[in-house]
Amino acid sequence: MSINKGVLYVVATPIGNLQDFNPRAQSVLRQVTLIAAEDTRHSRHLLNHFSITTPLQSLHEHNERQISSVLLQRLRNGDNIALISDAGTPLISDPGCYFIQTALAEQITVVPIPGPSALISALSVAGLPADRFVFEGFLPAKSVARRQRLENLAEESRTLVFYEAPHRLLDCLNDMIQIFGQQRKAVLVKEITKVFETVYRDTLSGLCQWLNARAERQKGEFVLVVQGAPRPDEKALSPETKRIFYLLRKELPLKQAAKLTSEITGVSKNTLYALGLEKSSPVQG
Secondary structure (H helix, E strand, C coil): CCCCEEEEEEEEEEECHHHHHHHHHHHHHHHHEEECCHHHHHHHHHHCCCCCCCCCCEEECCCCCHHHHHHHHHCCCCCCCCCCCCCCCCCCCCHHHHHHHHHCCCCCCEEEEEEHHHHHHHHHHCCCCCCCEEEEEECCCCHHHHHHHHHHHHHCCCEEEEEEHHHHHHHHHHHHHHHHCCCCCEEEEEEECCCCCCCEEEEHHHHHHHHHHHHHHHHHEEEEEECCCCCCHHHHCCHHHHHHHHHHHHHHHHHHHHHHHHHHHCHHHHHHHHHHCCCCCCCCC
């Protein structure tokens, strides 16, 4: 294929299985003047495998603003450049947004070369609604900030998708249990397209138990897909949920009773808190 001059190509690369590297992506990377890569050492291994010898320029979160001006000048001069990340589709929890924005501001043509994406791959096999979803990427590393973000998502009815590092995965799931409830359905997709690819479907509580059962299950790259909160028309509380709530309410302050009932039943604690505020709600035994 022939390519135009002064064009920025956004090229997806494999997330594990090298056979997912499509011919169009390979052709573009061979023909461009320069490849901007998140980690040149990592990308060189991929390019060498396919005998692609195009020069590489590092572009990562620490140098993106500085390097973008240099690359833009080359684009203005007629060079064509490809942007790749370490794996998958660039900009999806990877650097490159500033570079793309500045290129567009200067009316540089930006062309997508689609391919693998861990986000879409995980969502496609999760078995949860994918017609509408929210991608949150990596949650904050600090517990307080992470819990605050999750609190903001507690009433979100769309399917939620997260990336998470292995050393934070259990802490993240425990925070989700506290905020979303232990019975919220979730899917853990591990090592997508790689030898040890695993898709495990359970509740948030069940995922924790599965991970704790064998330490090696906590290693790898993870995508976590979580069921959205019940929509308003789905929030009719069952008699059993109300019974649990009122029993706990007799012994605990409202906030604690709502929180504990949420963990037991999976019903949003905000819904339960609102129930407790209704003056007409009887306290049942």
